[in-house]
Amino acid sequence: MNLKLRQKKKKRNWKHFVPYYIMALPGFTYLLINNYIPLYGLQLAFKQFSFKLGISGSQWIAFKNFRFLFASNDATIMIRNTLLYNLFWIFLNVLIGLSVAILFNEIVNKRAKKFYQTTILLPHLMSMVVIAYLVYAYLAPSTGFINNTILAGLGLEKVNWYADAKYWPFILTFVHQWRGVGFGMLLYLSSILGIDSSYYEAATIDGATKWQQIRKITLPLVKPTIIMLVILGIGQIFRSDFGLFYQVPMNQGALYGTTQTIDTYVYRALMVNNNYGMSAAASFLQSVVGFVFIVTANAIVSKVDRKSSLF
Amino acid sequence: MNFAEQKRWQIASHIVMAILSALALLPFILLIISSFTDDRVALLNGYSYWPEKFSLEAYQYIWENSNVFFRAYGVTVVVTFIGVIANVGLTSLTAYVLAKRDLPGVKILNFLVVFTMLFNGGLVATYVSYVTIFGIKNTIFALLVPNLLMNAFMIMLVRNYFEHSIPVEIYESARIDGANEFLIFFRLVLPLGTPILATVGLMNGIAYWNDWQNSLHYVDDKALYSIQAVLNAINESVSVLASLGTSSGVSAADLPSTTIRMAVAVVGILPILILYPFFQKYFAKGLMAGSVKG
Numbered sequence: 001m002n003l004k005l006r007q008k009k010k011k012r013n014w015k016h017f018v019p020y021y022i023m024a025l026p027g028f029t030y031l032l033i034n035n036y037i038p039l040y041g042l043q044l045a046f047k048q049f050s051f052k053l054g055i056s057g058s059q060w061i062a063f064k065n066f067r068f069l070f071a072s073n074d075a076t077i078m079i080r081n082t083l084l085y086n087l088f089w090i091f092l093n094v095l096i097g098l099s100v101a102i103l104f105n106e107i108v109n110k111r112a113k114k115f116y117q118t119t120i121l122l123p124h125l126m127s128m129v130v131i132a133y134l135v136y137a138y139l140a141p142s143t144g145f146i147n148n149t150i151l152a153g154l155g156l157e158k159v160n161w162y163a164d165a166k167y168w169p170f171i172l173t174f175v176h177q178w179r180g181v182g183f184g185m186l187l188y189l190s191s192i193l194g195i196d197s198s199y200y201e202a203a204t205i206d207g208a209t210k211w212q213q214i215r216k217i218t219l220p221l222v223k224p225t226i227i228m229l230v231i232l233g234i235g236q237i238f239r240s241d242f243g244l245f246y247q248v249p250m251n252q253g254a255l256y257g258t259t260q261t262i263d264t265y266v267y268r269a270l271m272v273n274n275n276y277g278m279s280a281a282a283s284f285l286q287s288v289v290g291f292v293f294i295v296t297a298n299a300i301v302s303k304v305d306r307k308s309s310l311f
Numbered sequence: 312m313n314f315a316e317q318k319r320w321q322i323a324s325h326i327v328m329a330i331l332s333a334l335a336l337l338p339f340i341l342l343i344i345s346s347f348t349d350d351r352v353a354l355l356n357g358y359s360y361w362p363e364k365f366s367l368e369a370y371q372y373i374w375e376n377s378n379v380f381f382r383a384y385g386v387t388v389v390v391t392f393i394g395v396i397a398n399v400g401l402t403s404l405t406a407y408v409l410a411k412r413d414l415p416g417v418k419i420l421n422f423l424v425v426f427t428m429l430f431n432g433g434l435v436a437t438y439v440s441y442v443t444i445f446g447i448k449n450t451i452f453a454l455l456v457p458n459l460l461m462n463a464f465m466i467m468l469v470r471n472y473f474e475h476s477i478p479v480e481i482y483e484s485a486r487i488d489g490a491n492e493f494l495i496f497f498r499l500v501l502p503l504g505t506p507i508l509a510t511v512g513l514m515n516g517i518a519y520w521n522d523w524q525n526s527l528h529y530v531d532d533k534a535l536y537s538i539q540a541v542l543n544a545i546n547e548s549v550s551v552l553a554s555l556g557t558s559s560g561v562s563a564a565d566l567p568s569t570t571i572r573m574a575v576a577v578v579g580i581l582p583i584l585i586l587y588p589f590f591q592k593y594f595a596k597g598l599m600a601g602s603v604k605g
Binding site for chain 2: 014017019020021023024026027028030031033034035036037038039040041042044045049051054055100103104106107108112115116117118119120121122123124125126127128129130132133134135136137138140142143144145147148149178181182183186187189190209210242243247250251263266267270271276279280283284286287290291294295298
């Protein structure tokens, strides 16, 4: 009797859950198409791909693609660029984002605050294609503002920005920070706003200077956010902003030495040079090494702060 | 801390923020002024904040080829509209299911979503599977489906909202009243989730509006060019405009190519610039919500 009742209940329960599975169907179908079926294509890194033969029909060639990739200079350059830009920017993001957030938080005037926030977030709203236009207005070799107005005004010679790779680490860093400073500020601002204002009131009564308050109250309390963002940044160290590295240097071959990252290499090898093998190998490497980094980073984050980790 | 120090910090903060604001705006101002500059003057003196001679020739040329831009805007608007509706629908349904913690197998479903944040096939595998298995090339689906339709991060965000911000009692009383699950979802969950779903929709709308990578990867049919794809094509070579447009009377030599580049970009960003002040608050909120979990 008891068993029968339980079985009946189970049955009814199961029926009760059916609508949920139906609701889950569209979303998971999309994940299957967009995320899981492509995993099947990862085998292309070990195959000699031809569109005619398709993914499964193409011939296995073991590690030949990887050997070719690493025999070329490209692998070293793109991995070096990806890692160095990321490391440098993780550091800069903290420095600039946090400083700007602290200063922004000092401002009392609400309308001024709104104006500042609106304007410095504007670049973040624009697509990289538009950013490339903006940069071009300054850097165009014969008509750019910098060559024609600034350098000419200083009596200096014109620089062919789009032909010399050595300038691009600075240009890309500037553009990246210019576009991201508003976003970086928001990241730290939400953390600063969460600090109990009574700490500051007590410090003020005790005669602490603003600088002391920042060092002794703000920084220690924002530290978890800093650590979390740095670790998450390290988790993404094998990835790069394809738009930034592809669009802003206007796809100029002469600049690859400092502008080629794993993402731009994979794109160019796949779409421009039809070098499917090396492209697939680089793409595979990025997925797998990126996975190791992000899982490790998240394992560390969840040790530091359980709530902030992805899983 | 005294009054004078307080004032010094105020002034320093205002100066830094004002410089940052100016840096953010100046490129857009240069872009706009350059687009109104006389082409010969621009060629001679370069893009400038104070050109010797203004002219509307770049915009005249664009007007003569306006069909290109109208068409591209049409594509962008349709794709953004359909995309956002589909995205919000898929995201809210999936998040609602994941928020049901006593659903058998919900842990597996959760893992399937989280895993997509950690690992993906990368461009080559994704491209090849979309092209060879789904035949997406040069269809409207190429602009709608890859990567933009649903985002695991947003699902988690909405799931958390459904879990923590909507009281369970509301669902239970509806169930007792005999409402079925679909009715509850449409009549209760969607309306109660509006704040977070509006944020998701806005961020996704911006992503669709700004997307050029799907066009770059999957579209070479000019009829399917979105506004970003047109901007990208013109950025590679201004003369593309002549091949995109229908006014065949103008030869490439007559093209006001120095200033038209800038005018094209202005046409491309104008709607978003006009609308931005109205949604900036939600944009900032969306960025904050999307960046810091929990």
